[in-house]
Amino acid sequence: MTAYQGSTPLILDVQHLTKTFGGLTAVNDVTFGVPQGGIISVIGPNGAGKTTFFNLITGIYAPDRGSVRLAGRELIGLRPDQVAAAGIARTFQNIRLFSSMTAEENIMVGRHSRLKATFLDAVLHTRGFHDSEREARETARIMLDFVGLSKWRGELATNLPYGDQRKLEIARALATTPKLILLDEPAAGMNPRETEDLKALIRCIRDDLGVTVVLIEHDMRLVMTLSENITVLDYGTKISEGLPHQVRNDPAVMEAYLGRGAAAGDYGKEAR
Numbered sequence: 001m002t003a004y005q006g007s008t009p010l011i012l013d014v015q016h017l018t019k020t021f022g023g024l025t026a027v028n029d030v031t032f033g034v035p036q037g038g039i040i041s042v043i044g045p046n047g048a049g050k051t052t053f054f055n056l057i058t059g060i061y062a063p064d065r066g067s068v069r070l071a072g073r074e075l076i077g078l079r080p081d082q083v084a085a086a087g088i089a090r091t092f093q094n095i096r097l098f099s100s101m102t103a104e105e106n107i108m109v110g111r112h113s114r115l116k117a118t119f120l121d122a123v124l125h126t127r128g129f130h131d132s133e134r135e136a137r138e139t140a141r142i143m144l145d146f147v148g149l150s151k152w153r154g155e156l157a158t159n160l161p162y163g164d165q166r167k168l169e170i171a172r173a174l175a176t177t178p179k180l181i182l183l184d185e186p187a188a189g190m191n192p193r194e195t196e197d198l199k200a201l202i203r204c205i206r207d208d209l210g211v212t213v214v215l216i217e218h219d220m221r222l223v224m225t226l227s228e229n230i231t232v233l234d235y236g237t238k239i240s241e242g243l244p245h246q247v248r249n250d251p252a253v254m255e256a257y258l259g260r261g262a263a264a265g266d267y268g269k270e271a272r
């Protein structure tokens with residue numbers, strides 16, 4: 001059964017998620033709900049456990065304890081490809097494109113992961129293979145258009161400007177037709193103009209494609225102006241959760257950031 005937050009069903013329902021590495025508890029008993037159609041941020045100082053949290057949701061790590069349900073379906077125990085097939089796509093903190101492939105081919109790889117043609121179809125060049133090839137190319141065209149990268153279609157991914165490479169990763173993730181997309185620091189390394197573009201794109205992902213968005217982000221200006229709800233992790237534990245203005249004014253959040261050198265600077269400058 002799908003859980004509810006207020007009157008909106010939760011598309012993602014995480015309960016008591018815990019992961020330890022040796023003596024370190026990277027994620028500590030975190031409960032977290034994402035309403036269908038929301039734009040939600042997970043923030044926290046460096047090393048707070050944010051990426052580990054995404055890795056647990058997407059099946060890269062197995063938790064010590066806890067559950068992760070997508071639209072009511074338990075995901076713990078599934079492999080990353082099975083989690084993707086269930087409807088969760090993600091991007092990574094460090095860009096992971098195939099640099100020797102074109103922008104279009106990078107998206108086609110994402111799409112092929114959802115299509116039915118088998119390895120044998122590909123080797124034998126069967127009708128199924130040609131159909132899926134055509135479908136993947138068409139999806140790539142639509143996705144490139146959606147993220148505003150049509151002009152880079154035949155260009156090697158490595159030749160795209162940095163901000164556009166990040167957008168291409170998002171397009172590739174969207175080509176799997178997810179219910180939910182997890183973006184790990186999508187604005188990292190972007191200039192202010194690129195970040196504004198990204199903000200508009202994230203809104204379109206939710207409004208036009210109906211895909212729920214969860215992002216990890218250090219750019220507080222982006223987080224505070226884009227998110228409908230924010231969860232704050234510190235040393236693996238959820239220390240705050242709420243609307244942007246509630247989180248911004250939460251003494252526990254300020255203390256967590258002020259206790260951590262560089263990240264405190266980020267928060268102090270941008271969050272107010």
Ligand SMILES: Nc1ncnc2c1ncn2[C@@H]1O[C@H](COP(=O)(O)OP(=O)(O)OP(=O)(O)O)[C@@H](O)[C@H]1O
Binds near residue numbers: 045
């Ligand atoms: N595979 C691993 N083995 C051991 N320790 C790990 C592993 N992955 C993460 N950790 C540790 O878990 C803690 C949380 O790391 P994580 O990368 O999840 O934090 P983060 O909030 O994403 O940080 P940042 O904002 O710097 O990316 C850190 O102390 C990190 O060193």
